[in-house]
Amino acid sequence: MKIRGRKSSFIAIAWVLLLSVFLGACGQGATGGTGDQSGGEAENGLQGKRIALIMQLNIGTFSAQYIDGVRDQVEKFGGELQVFNAEEDLARMASHLDSAITQQFDGILIDHGTPEALDPGIRKALEANIPVVVFDAAIDIEGVTLVEQGDLLLAEQTLEKLVEDNGTDANIVKIWVAGFAPMERRQVAYEEFQEKYPDVTELAAFGSATSNTALDTQSQMEAILRQYPNKGDITAVWAAWDEFAKGASRAIQQAGRDEIKVYGIDLSDEDLQMIQDPNNPWVASAAVDPSDIGRIQARLLYKKLNGDSDTPDRHILKPVMVTRDDLPEEPVTMSNLQEHVEEWGQSDDVYEDWMKELEEQVKGE
Template sequence: MKQWGKVSIMLLAVALMVVLSACGNKTNESTNSGSNAANQTGDNATNQTGEANQANEAGTTNDSKDLDALKGKKIALIMQFNTGTFSSQYIQGVKDQAAKFGGEVQVFASDNDLAKMSSNLDAAVNQGFDGILIDHGQAGALEAGIKKALEQNIQVVVFDADIKIPGVTVLQQDDQKMSEMTLNKMSEDIGGKGSIVKVWVAGFAPMERREVAYKAFMESNPDIKQISAFGNANNPAMDAQSQMEAVLKKFPNKGDITAVWAAWDEFAKGASRAIQQAGRTEIKVYGIDMSDEDLQMIQDTASPWVASAAVDPISIGSVQVRYLYQKFNGDQTDETVVLTPSMVKREDLPALPEKVSTSQLSQYVEGWGSNDQGYTDTLKELEASAAK
């Protein structure tokens, strides 16, 4: 019995050792498992952070590359004519905006010769410009060249030409609205009746749109009579002056002519000079478009030119360039972009000798010069990057 008791004690001790050993192994496995899991979690977190950093670095690099790809663009500006200060300020708007994006512009003037304009367009395509801006012109002279440009992946944006080609964005002023604004102002000033002279020329898309509004106005205002009409796009200010002088001789008496409606600022300048030199300042002139030179004439109380509807020419150039750069960036752009005009009236301006420029006109005319159409976030970033 004593021996059996000793054996029993020994068996219990062995059993206890086996149990303790098993528990120790489970504890070690659990500890090691937790440690391994923690290590794996840490490794995964480190890998994810690294991947995120790489993604951010790649994104930054791609964005930077995208902006760099938009810099250094060479742009051709094909103009039907570059007559007068409106055109010079429009060119300024084009060049200034392109420069802010890191691009450069070459102007091709066509001297109001559509054959020369077509040739200039072909030259720009053959010289491999990145983009082409077109100012005025007619579809018959431009369509073949524009299609050739698009085939060579040269982007095209047009201002004030009747072009309807897929992939081409066309900017235009709200020409009918400008006509309505000036004609209504004229009607208000002359009491809804009188004899007027129209200075206008056919063959230009904006002129044709302005004529639509003019015809509608005349039909609804039977007490306003047109007694003469003329207009020539070649040397327009001088031609308008000489033709207005002839009209004044034909109608020599005060009251024969109540007002002049001019569908272009160059026409308004010429007609105003003829009227002022003849001492017939009872005749008031209403025009369309605006430049610094025009503005000073309107400010001058001795001038018959009293009001004009217009879009800031610098803004027009800037907006046209923005849409071209949208195309460079692969953005989808509208086929037609309409620019909203403002009405500039003498009574809203300070009197001379205080001269107001178009850059200051926003102080006196609501909405002037504040156009940010086409100015996307990407282009804002490009402008900031190019400025560095």
């Protein structure tokens, strides 16, 4: 009888312990332990997340500042970022995506790429409950958030500025490359521009994305200048990427063709220096802060990690036009550009209260 009594006591204690654990777990769930589905409260478990950034290419200062923006936001949230650069090799990009899934990263960010290369891997990531946010790629998969720069408006702003400065009968050179979702969207705006201004003549069109894009563009632009050697032959150059604008501007400046103006897309510290130089042909560029792009993309991923049901399927960033006339004589950088261009600066897009609280938690540890 004595032995049986002890057994009963042990069983009773065990049931009490199990019940207390169960009730404790229910209590955590009631306070948002898996993330507030309306996007209001962050889960403490968001700290320490491993985030993969998979890039098709990492070229120039724009990419460097974009990476800095991603890293800055991820680390402020207490996470760790690893960058995978495919160096323009789509097969390698797909392989990097598979590696990130195999290594069980908590979230995946993608920069550029194509549906053909990425769709299978993205679907595999979603099946493994790894959230994905894509920047500047034409991915159409339910559950994946797309971030775009507002490419139609980027192109429209620069092309309209070109006409405003040079008239509706300008002779222009277009520098553009196919095969990239943002470029394809900018081409749509260019075609609309051609319909709107039929007297604008396209003298030449070229462009390629390589590991030395700016240098290759410079060489190609030098050939165009030899083809049109007289002042007045070429009115302006429209460059659909800042690496194109850099190369074209150097060729034009070295040739002494100061009558030709360059209109670009995207900005960096180096770009600003060129635009500020009164002897440089680059006079205007439309852009979104690349650091902001990275930060906003990371915030969208963390919304998914937090289980927020209001995470959008698509987020379009608003571009800003920056011209030489907007800038002072003293050097300007991306960090203080807002002092001279009011619309520029760190964006509060997708920057929710729980994210700020999470940053404070990380900062205090």
